[in-house]
Amino acid sequence: MTDDVHDTSSAEPGGADEMADARAIEQEIHARTAHAVPIDRQLEAILMIADEPQSLVSLGAAVGAPVPAVRQAIERLVADFDGVDGTVRRGFELREVGGGWRFYVRQDLDDVVEQFVEAERPSRLSQAALETLAVVAYKQPITRSQIASIRAVNVDGVVRTLVARGLIEESFTDAETGAINYVTSDLLLQQLGINSLDELPLISPLLDDGADGFEQNEGIPDGRV
Numbered sequence: 001m002t003d004d005v006h007d008t009s010s011a012e013p014g015g016a017d018e019m020a021d022a023r024a025i026e027q028e029i030h031a032r033t034a035h036a037v038p039i040d041r042q043l044e045a046i047l048m049i050a051d052e053p054q055s056l057v058s059l060g061a062a063v064g065a066p067v068p069a070v071r072q073a074i075e076r077l078v079a080d081f082d083g084v085d086g087t088v089r090r091g092f093e094l095r096e097v098g099g100g101w102r103f104y105v106r107q108d109l110d111d112v113v114e115q116f117v118e119a120e121r122p123s124r125l126s127q128a129a130l131e132t133l134a135v136v137a138y139k140q141p142i143t144r145s146q147i148a149s150i151r152a153v154n155v156d157g158v159v160r161t162l163v164a165r166g167l168i169e170e171s172f173t174d175a176e177t178g179a180i181n182y183v184t185s186d187l188l189l190q191q192l193g194i195n196s197l198d199e200l201p202l203i204s205p206l207l208d209d210g211a212d213g214f215e216q217n218e219g220i221p222d223g224r225v
Contacts, residue, residue: 039070040073040077042063043059043063043070043073043074046059047094047103048103050102050103052100053096053097053099053101054100054101054102055099056070056071059074059101074101091106091109092104092106093105125165128155129158131151132147132151132162133162133168133188136162136168137197140171140182140183140197141171141172141181143179144180144182145179147159147182166185166187167185168184168185169182169183170182184197
């Protein structure tokens with residue numbers, strides 16, 4: 001009985017040791033797998049998402065490599081992107097700025113990128129366009145002459161701009177006067193993040209007397225004034 005008890009107690013530490021060994025092996029395998037990716041590719045991936053220039057020290061800490069090794073890898077990446085030794089010269093470059101490294105567009109491609117950004121970024125509406133759009137939103141359906149009467153200025157050009165932007169659209173033509181009536185589009189609702197005109201904010205608190213220029217008529221959404 002004594003021998004049996006002794007054997008059992010000695011087996012428990014052995015089991016714990018085996019578990020510890022297994023964990024150590026698992027960690028070693030994980031470490032080897034991580035370092036199986038070349039340091040150049042690891043640095044490239046990190047720099048691809050970096051918003052600010054990264055120092056050699058911070059890059060070394062990120063990939064678990066000494067600074068000299070990181071410096072050499074950076075030099076290889078710079079040469080690769082610059083088209084040295086027959087590689088393809090990229091449209092971007094790895095540049096050292098302020099003690100750190102980051103990807104930048106090559107200077108000779110600035111015009112191309114600027115054109116793309118300008119084309120993708122919608123220009124802001126002028127104050128006149130915003131005011132006209134508000135009149136249409138709260139008084140639709142409404143004609144150009146009615147908009148001009150409210151704003152006390154000619155609105156032909158502004159209305160054309162809003163139609164071109166897809167923010168307002170022609171609804172119908174008045175049978176008696178031939179005047180085109182305009183309404184806001186679904187695109188405007190999307191831009192404002194609302195589902196219907198009923199969600200427009202009340203305009204009464206924004207007016208001096210709660211009515212100036214926005215008299216109640218049957219065209220305005222219920223409860224908007």
